[in-house]
Amino acid sequence: MSITRADIETRLALLELPDGGTLMSRDMVRALTITGSEVRFVIEAPSPEMARMMEPLRAAAERAALTLPGVSHASVALTAHAAPAAPSLKVGGHPKGGNSSIRPEGVASILAVASGKGGVGKSTVASNLAVALARKGRRVGLLDADIHGPSQPRMMGVSARPVSVDGQSMEPLVAHGVSMMSIGLMLDPASAVVWRGPMLMGALQQMMTQVTWGTLDVLIVDLPPGTGDVQLTLCQRARPDGAIVVSTPQDVALLDARKALDMFRTLETPVLGLIENMSVFHCPDCGHEAHIFGHGGVRDEAERLGLPLLAALPIDLETRLAGDAGVPVAGGGGVMAKAYGALAQRLIGEGVA
Numbered sequence: 001m002s003i004t005r006a007d008i009e010t011r012l013a014l015l016e017l018p019d020g021g022t023l024m025s026r027d028m029v030r031a032l033t034i035t036g037s038e039v040r041f042v043i044e045a046p047s048p049e050m051a052r053m054m055e056p057l058r059a060a061a062e063r064a065a066l067t068l069p070g071v072s073h074a075s076v077a078l079t080a081h082a083a084p085a086a087p088s089l090k091v092g093g094h095p096k097g098g099n100s101s102i103r104p105e106g107v108a109s110i111l112a113v114a115s116g117k118g119g120v121g122k123s124t125v126a127s128n129l130a131v132a133l134a135r136k137g138r139r140v141g142l143l144d145a146d147i148h149g150p151s152q153p154r155m156m157g158v159s160a161r162p163v164s165v166d167g168q169s170m171e172p173l174v175a176h177g178v179s180m181m182s183i184g185l186m187l188d189p190a191s192a193v194v195w196r197g198p199m200l201m202g203a204l205q206q207m208m209t210q211v212t213w214g215t216l217d218v219l220i221v222d223l224p225p226g227t228g229d230v231q232l233t234l235c236q237r238a239r240p241d242g243a244i245v246v247s248t249p250q251d252v253a254l255l256d257a258r259k260a261l262d263m264f265r266t267l268e269t270p271v272l273g274l275i276e277n278m279s280v281f282h283c284p285d286c287g288h289e290a291h292i293f294g295h296g297g298v299r300d301e302a303e304r305l306g307l308p309l310l311a312a313l314p315i316d317l318e319t320r321l322a323g324d325a326g327v328p329v330a331g332g333g334g335v336m337a338k339a340y341g342a343l344a345q346r347l348i349g350e351g352v353a
């Protein structure tokens with residue numbers, strides 16, 4: 001039985017907002033698509049504060065779509081309009097306060113997602129882990145600290161410029177149940193960031209201390225690749241509760257991952273484990289397994305160091321497409337969503353998320 005837009009809208013017209021009206025009467029439903037038995041749409045809240053309160057409504061909208069005959073999968077994302085024009089904070093000043101803490105007060109746990117080398121999937125893991133944790137009911141923040149190559153705005157499907165209502169603090173944007181902030185939202189995406197170390201550290205400090213993160217169970221920090229000033233500042237001044245190192249099984253990536261692990265050891269940040277990304281490619285036509293970036297290298301390294309291998313994630317077209325589309329694969333219903341769900345559950349079980 002084919003599903004129609006009208007069927008879905010009828011169900012959504014029954015869902016009431018905390019401050020009156022329904023999702024339909026308040027005109028909040030965007031980008032409704034029906035592909036076979038799969039339904040996807042976005043709820044656009046009028047402000048980040050409203051979006052934070054609307055997570056139960058988002059879940060209810062997903063359930064409402066699923067009750068329609070013929071719907072096998074429903075994915076509903078929550079985004080927010082930024083509040084209307086107020087001056088944005090200037091970013092990129094020098095850090096202040098010597099070595100004082102930059103850990104936001106209401107944040108219970110900070111997890112750093114790191115890699116030695118660029119392009120191994122660190123940002124993909126960070127966004128999907130954040131979404132998977134939010135799906136499990138955790139209050140999650142995602143800070144894109146990859147200042148030279150911020151990719152979270154694209155991966156989380158957010159492009160609004162964050163604003164400051166009081167000229168002192170910035171509101172995070174909310175997408176897929178996650179509060180997020182990225183330097184990429186504050187700078188011209190086409191211009192290169194040509195900053196020396198102190199400005200990078202200043203930008204990190206601002207994103208930690210001048211964003212109204214509120215009360216969070218976990219703040220995931222997507223670090224730049226390598227072992228530079230941003231990593232040093234985060235570890236020394238925010239004292240992360242744990243670091244996760246992402247690598248491909250390829251020798252060059254592993255070599256750099258070892259440097260990242262060594263850095264965390266030196267800075268006394270506990271390493272929770274390693275993630276092998278792009279570990280295998282399953283050919284969709286013939287089922288053949290190809291180890292494009294080598295085989296088992298991260299597993300062996302984890303064993304050698306006595307660290308857990310937290311996940312081995314395959315090369316997966318849906319992961320790449322979903323990342324490019326701004327709708328992380330962890331929000332869906334496929335095998336990768338299950339894999340990220342299991343990773344999230346494990347971290348919750350360990351009391352770090």
Ligand SMILES: Nc1ncnc2c1ncn2[C@@H]1O[C@H](COP(=O)(O)OP(=O)(O)OP(=O)(O)O)[C@@H](O)[C@H]1O
Nearest residue numbers: 118119120121122123124225314315316319320323
């Ligand atoms: N398991 C995967 N399967 C397929 N594509 C993937 C996978 N993981 C990541 N990718 C894709 O690889 C590219 C690089 O990923 P990503 O940006 O997450 O890497 P990164 O380590 O954060 O890189 P950088 O540090 O340079 O920002 C992206 O296009 C992403 O969609």
